[in-house]
């Protein structure tokens with residue numbers, strides 16, 4: 001599982017499922033022209049592709065489908081949703097699904113047996129909706145943990161924008177849009193270092209949250225992502241290119257050797273970062289949650305990671321707001337472990353403010 005796949009190993013669509021309406025958008029036509037050799041299959045809806053999502057044989061093909069299949073659709077709901085953790089608002093997604101394959105990823109929990117990238121070609125409408133919302137919301141009256149001044153919009157709830165940028169200019173357009181929204185900032189978490197983004201000129205109005213965890217665990221659970229040392233080194237370059245860069249320590253996977261691994265990670269970050277990167281750094285920390293359906297699915301393609309992610313001996317069930325049976329670390333222990341982790345980080349990286357931890 002170690003080592004980062006090249007862009008073409010990550011994504012080389014041989015088949016593109018597309019909604020007919022996609023052809024009415026320039027972005028849709030651009031993407032189809034870019035992958036002109038791919039077979040095209042028209043579908044009525046990007047969410048209903050039974051031969052892809054409904055085929056239990058697909059689970060064993062989990063990785064191959066992420067590389068070989070692309071779905072193009074038109075995003076229908078364009079509402080902002082309040083958040084209050086990673087961002088103030090969740091913006092409508094410009095994609096759903098991902099070419100990487102983290103074992104704990106929550107994105108496929110409702111999708112069935114495959115989770116390739118679906119790209120939405122109406123990014124212009126997404127941007128217009130963000131602009132309208134930002135204009136109606138006006139300036140932020142008081143600082144909060146998300147940001148002291150700007151309203152922050154999460155742009156990548158359902159995928160990884162750094163990989164989406166291999167498919168189209170959607171991400172470039174989103175980054176450009178935030179340059180002239182005076183009270184708003186865009187933000188997304190990522191596990192992939194895409195150096196094309198260094199040329200997007202964000203002018204401080206987009207926050208990239210690099211997801212970081214000990215390399216030993218990442219090699220097992222962060223399948224097809226950029227190696228940890230590359231993500232850490234990229235922080236300096238992204239800061240220099242005009243991004244705000246935060247760390248997303250997530251998910252924190254507790255296991256017998258976790259203390260030494262996390263201490264080593266914090267020391268590596270401290271060694272690698274420039275003073276400029278340290279001065280603007282903040283983090284969010286999220287302990288692992290998992291899900292029985294996802295566990296069952298993962299057992300068909302990557303059972304080894306499940307020995308760390310599925311730990312009934314230290315986890316308990318928690319019904320999520322949308323009724324899903326998730327598991328998380330047992331309540332009292334979770335708080336204790338989180339405090340330990342924050343303590344190790346504070347010793348090594350005292351300059352790194354914690355935006356939130358749970």
Ligand code: SF4
Nearest residue numbers: 098100101102105159
């Ligand atoms: S990078 Fe993010 S969206 Fe992609 S598989 Fe990993 S957790 Fe899921």
